[in-house]
Amino acid sequence: MNVLSCLPYGVGHADEGICLQLQIGPYRILLDCGLTTLEFMDGDESMPVDYVFCTHADPDHGRSLLELHQRWPHLPIYCSAATADLLPLNWPEVSLPNGADFCQRLPWRQTVELAPGLTAQLWPAGHLPGAACVLITYAADDQTYRVFYTGDFFLSNSRLADGLPLDELRGLKPDALIVEGTQGTARYPHRRQQENRLADQLNQVLAAGHNILLPVPLIGLGQELLMLLRSHHHFTGKDVTIWVDGWVAEACDIYLELLPHLPSNVQNFARHQPLFWDDRILPRIQRLPQPLPQDPGHPTIVIGYQNADLSELAQWGDRPWRIFLPDDLANSVVNAGLDHDDHYQATLAWLEHLSDEFEQGQAYLETYLLSAHSDGAGTTQLIHNLRPHHVLFVHGSPSFLADLASLEDLQSRYKLHLPSAHQTVELPTSDTFLQPAAPDTVFEGEVADTSADGIILTLPPEIRDDPRWSRLADTGVVQIRWQGNDLIVRGVSQQSLMRQANIPATLNASVQCCFNCSYWQQPRCGNPASPMHNFPVAAEGYCPEFSFKSGSQADVG
Numbered sequence: 308m309n310v311l312s313c314l315p316y317g318v319g320h321a322d323e324g325i326c327l328q329l330q331i332g333p334y335r336i337l338l339d340c341g342l343t344t345l346e347f348m349d350g351d352e353s354m355p356v357d358y359v360f361c362t363h364a365d366p367d368h369g370r371s372l373l374e375l376h377q378r379w380p381h382l383p384i385y386c387s388a389a390t391a392d393l394l395p396l397n398w399p400e401v402s403l404p405n406g407a408d409f410c411q412r413l414p415w416r417q418t419v420e421l422a423p424g425l426t427a428q429l430w431p432a433g434h435l436p437g438a439a440c441v442l443i444t445y446a447a448d449d450q451t452y453r454v455f456y457t458g459d460f461f462l463s464n465s466r467l468a469d470g471l472p473l474d475e476l477r478g479l480k481p482d483a484l485i486v487e488g489t490q491g492t493a494r495y496p497h498r499r500q501q502e503n504r505l506a507d508q509l510n511q512v513l514a515a516g517h518n519i520l521l522p523v524p525l526i527g528l529g530q531e532l533l534m535l536l537r538s539h540h541h542f543t544g545k546d547v548t549i550w551v552d553g554w555v556a557e558a559c560d561i562y563l564e565l566l567p568h569l570p571s572n573v574q575n576f577a578r579h580q581p582l583f584w585d586d587r588i589l590p591r592i593q594r595l596p597q598p599l600p601q602d603p604g605h606p607t608i609v610i611g612y613q614n615a616d617l618s619e620l621a622q623w624g625d626r627p628w629r630i631f632l633p634d635d636l637a638n639s640v641v642n643a644g645l646d647h648d649d650h651y652q653a654t655l656a657w658l659e660h661l662s663d664e665f666e667q668g669q670a671y672l673e674t675y676l677l678s679a680h681s682d683g684a685g686t687t688q689l690i691h692n693l694r695p696h697h698v699l700f701v702h703g704s705p706s707f708l709a710d711l712a713s714l715e716d717l718q719s720r721y722k723l724h725l726p727s728a729h730q731t732v733e734l735p736t737s738d739t740f741l742q743p744a745a746p747d748t749v750f751e752g753e754v755a756d757t758s759a760d761g762i763i764l765t766l767p768p769e770i771r772d773d774p775r776w777s778r779l780a781d782t783g784v785v786q787i788r789w790q791g792n793d794l795i796v797r798g799v800s801q802q803s804l805m806r807q808a809n810i811p812a813t814l815n816a817s818v819q820c821c822f823n824c825s826y827w828q829q830p831r832c833g834n835p836a837s838p839m840h841n842f843p844v845a846a847e848g849y850c851p852e853f854s855f856k857s858g859s860q861a862d863v864g
Contacts, residue, residue: 309330309733309734309735310330310331310332310445310452310736311330311331311452311454311482311483311733311734311735311736312329312330312731312732312733312734313327313328313329313330313483313485313699313726313731313732313734314327314328314330314729314730314731314732315327315328315701315726315727315728315729315730315732316328316342316347316728316729317341317342317728318701318702318726318727318728319341319367319487319489319701319702319703320703320704320705320728322343322367323342323343323728324339324340324341324342324343324366324367324368324370324371325338325339325341325367325368325458325701325702326338326339326340326341326342326371327339327456327485327701327726328355328356329443329454329456331425331443331445331452331454332424332425332445332447332452334357334358334421334422334425334445335355335356335357335358336356336357336358336359336360336443337355337356337358337359337360337375338360338362338441338456338485339360339361339362339368339369339458340359340361340368340369340370340371340372340375341365341366341367341368341369341370341371342370342371343370343371344371345371345374345375345378347729348378354379354381354382355379356382357383357422358382358383358384358385358421358427359372359375359382359383359384359385360384360385360386360427360441360443360456361384361385361386361390361394361410362386362390362432362438362439362440362441362456362457362458362459363386363387363390363393363432363434363435363437363438363439363458363459364390364393364394364396364397364435364437364526365435365459365524365526365527366397368458368459369386369390369394369397370397370398372384372394372397372409372410373397373398373401373409376409380409383411383421384409384410384411385410385411385412385413385427386410386411386412386413386437386439387412387413387415387429387437387438387439387568388412388414388437388568389436389437389565389568390410390437390438390439391410391412391437392437392561392564392565393435393436393437393526393558393561393565394410396525396526396557396558396561399557413427413429414429415429415430415431415439416428416429416430416475417429418444424445424446424447425443425444425445426443426444426446427441427442427443427444428441428442428444429441429442430442430471430472430475430476431468431469431471431472432457432458432459432460432461432471433460433461433462433463433464433465433468433469433470433471433679433681434458434459434460434461434465434468434527434679434680435459435468435526435527435679436467436468436562436565436568436569437565437568438458438459438460438468439458440455440456440457440458440460440471440476441455441456441458442454442455442479442481443455443456452482452736453479453480453481453482453483454481454482454483454484454485455476455479455481455483455484455485455693455695456484456485457471457484457485457486457487457689458487459487459489459679459680459702460486460487460680460681460689461678461679461680461681461685462681462685462688462689463497463498463681463685464498464570465498465531465679466502466530466531466534466535466538466573467530467531467534467562467569467570467573468569468570469570471681471689473688473689473692476692476693477692477693478692478693478694479693479694479695480693480694480695480696481693481695481696482695482696482697482734482736483695483696483697483698483699483734484690484693484695484697484698484699485699485701486686486689486690486698486699486700486701487680487686487700487701487702487703488686488700488701488702488703488707488708488711489635489680489702489703489707490678490680490681490682490683490686490703490707491683491703491704491706491707491708491710491711492683492707492710492711492714493682493683493707494682494683494684495676495678495682496676496839498677498678500839501676501677501678502535502539502677503539504675504676504839504844504848505535505675505676505677506535506539506541506542507541507848507849508631508673508675508845508848509536509541509542509608509631510541510542511845511847511848511849512629512673512847513547513605513606513608515847516605516626516627517626517627517628517629517671518603518605518606518607518608518609518623518624518626518627518628518629519607519608519609519628519629519631520608520609520611520617520620520621520628520629520630520631521608521609521610521611521631522611522612522613522617522630522631522632522636522655523555523610523611523612523613523633524612524613524614525554525555525557525558525612526558527679528633528677528679529551529555529558529559529610530555530558530559530562530583531677531679532610532677533549533551533559533582533583533592533610534573534582536549536590536592536608537576537582537590537592538576542590543589543590544589545589545590545606546589546590546606547589547590547591547606547607547608548590548591548593548603548604548606548607548608549590549591549592549593549607549608549609549610550593550594550595550596550603550607550608550609550610551583551592551593551594551595551609551610551611552595552609552610552611552612552615552617552620553594553595553597554611554612554615555610555611555612556594556595559582559583559584562582562583563582563583566582590608595609595611599619599620599623601624602623602624602625603623603624604624605624605626607624609623613636613655615657616657616660617657618657618658618660618661621661621664621670622661622664622669627668627669627670627671628664628669628670628671629670629671629673630658630670630671630672630673631673631674631675632655632672632673632674632675633674633675633676633677634674634675634676635678636655637672637674658672673845683710683711686711687711687714687716687717690717690721691720695721696721696722696734696736697721697722697723697724697734698717698721698722698723698724699724699725699726699732700712700723700724700725700726701726705725706773706775708725709725712724712725750766750767750769750770751767752764752765752766752767753765764796779797779798780798784798784799785797785798785799786798786799786828786831818847819849819853819855820846820847820848820849820853821844821845821846821847821848821849821850821853822846822847823855823856824853824854824855824856825854825855825856825857826852826854827844827846831844832844832850834850834852834854836852837850837852
């Protein structure tokens with residue numbers, strides 16, 4: 308048997324969760340346990356592995372740990388201290404005194420010996436408080452084997468978690484790097500630019516007289532949004548009430564106990580005012596009362612658990628509501644409808660209860676970008692700095708992971724793998740290795756210029772085999788633009804069409820906003836000088852690079 312191999316039970320496609328069995332020397336180590344069921348372990352009386360590591364508390368990484376512990380109480384499970392405190396949110400019906408007490412808490416950056424020749428070391432991974440990368444090392448017979456697993460990672464600092472410390476890991480040269488590829492090869496603006504853009508969106512909506520509903524998961528995004536609203540100049544001192552529902556509020560309470568594990572600037576902030584619950588300093592943050600008062604007042608922002616039925620909140624009071632969905636959630640729900648995925652369709656099923664409100668203009672859908680995963684540039688930067696022998700891409704749509712594995716810059720330097728569930732990946736450490744062929748993602752077509760009908764683009768039929776085709780062709784509408792000498796074709800989704808249909812009637816030709824900007828290529832910004840270049844922007848948005856459309860009233864005046 309090879310000294311190094313990886314047997315995935317779940318690689319993070321759709322909602323299957325992450326669960327990877329690493330074989331390193333004589334030891335079997337489970338990296339995360341985010342499966343919805345452990346049926347594959349039925350019938351095993353002996354412990355299925357020797358050790359378990361949980362990188363962070365998101366459900367798709369840790370929701371099966373309790374079941375695993377109940378089956379094999381003596382199986383060692385390791386994680387960071389903050390992750391141990393957050394994990395119980397995955398099992399709200401179970402009472403776990405002192406947090407997830409079946410987990411052993413490991414310190415940051417310290418080498419811990421697990422067994423003869425086997426050690427582990429944790430580094431912060433960004434993404435979420437307590438999120439960890441883990442280095443597993445096995446030394447025997449004058450040979451050392453090392454595997455680095457990122458979990459979910461983020462190189463940039465967010466409001467409540469410092470980014471992965473890349474400088475400390477440069478030149479690590481592990482035999483294998485198991486890395487998440489959630490964002491594929493996509494590139495996004497810097498995190499601070501994303502935050503400023505979102506703050507602008509929210510501020511404009513409140514100024515237009517609408518209230519805001521923000522559906523979020525239990526941990527991570529909701530708390531980040533609260534800190535953003537507490538500290539951004541658009542909202543500091545502003546008479547705004549922010550309501551938080553009971554699900555998200557419970558997670559906020561745990562965050563308050565994690566203060567020593569949060570960034571130093573957050574700890575300093577907490578010395579002067581509460582992180583969350585505060586009705587003295589504006590904007591005020593309060594728990595959502597039950598039953599609801601007759602009217603929420605205005606301006607009001609409500610943050611609620613996305614899997615709960617939030618339709619009642621979007622019907623609260625007489626003012627219209629803007630429902631802001633993060634891009635990844637909105638895309639997952641739209642794609643689930645195209646792919647008939649029951650899980651994601653059920654995630655926001657409560658939106659169907661608001662059909663009347665949407666038709667009457669009392670509710671609108673908006674999307675925004677606030678990433679907590681490194682984009683394609685960050686992923687390749689991490690790989691080039693660590694300089695591994697093997698790279699295994701997990702956690703993301705198969706198409707996105709294939710895009711990463713197709714990058715020539717990676718193909719020429721590393722041995723790349725796209726693991727599938729229940730298929731063992733051997734990781735030989737010798738110099739002899741046949742690089743798997745890169746996934747074929749290039750298609751050839753024909754262009755015909757007809758004077759009567761314009762230009763016709765003909766594509767080969769096999770392009771329909773890629774699941775992304777149904778999403779690009781969902782509406783039958785595309786946008787085409789030049790990028791240097793290349794022509795880029797982009798599908799226009801139902802969300803984008805809905806955004807275009809929901810352009811505020813209050814905008815007129817004299818308002819400095821994206822709708823009246825000469826660079827707005829609905830719904831994207833076409834100005835290379837703008838920080839939002841090539842990104843979807845709201846009609847009522849604004850940036851310093853604004854320029855009135857030629858011939859408009861304001862331009863003439």
